[in-house]
Amino acid sequence: MAMAERQSAHREFLEAQVVAGNVASQARGSHYAFIICLVTIVGGFVLIGMGKNILGISAVIGSLATLASVFLIARRVQQKERVEKQDALTLRKTR
Numbered sequence: 326m327a328m329a330e331r332q333s334a335h336r337e338f339l340e341a342q343v344v345a346g347n348v349a350s351q352a353r354g355s356h357y358a359f360i361i362c363l364v365t366i367v368g369g370f371v372l373i374g375m376g377k378n379i380l381g382i383s384a385v386i387g388s389l390a391t392l393a394s395v396f397l398i399a400r401r402v403q404q405k406e407r408v409e410k411q412d413a414l415t416l417r418k419t420r
Contacts, residue, residue: 358395362388 369384 362392 365388366385369381369388372378372381372384374381
């Protein structure tokens with residue numbers, strides 16, 4: 326195996342590790358965010374049950390609004406990335 330082939334294989338191995346690490350990190354972050362929002366929503370219902378309606382409703386609505394906004398922002402970013410990738414592919418084909 327030539328030196329260039331070994332370097333190429335090593336680079337591909339490192340890139341695969343980086344991608345796998347990023348996927349695991351994103352999944353872990355999503356799980357933690359879900360747990361935090363779930364705890365906040367349950368806490369809001371507990372507060373409502375204790376007679377602190379304003380605080381409880383605020384916690385529930387705040388958590389749901391946060392989840393919705395994060396989802397919508399992520400969706401918008403993904404759409405923007407798709408458009409940029411499509412434009413890059415189109416540009417390559419026209420050359």
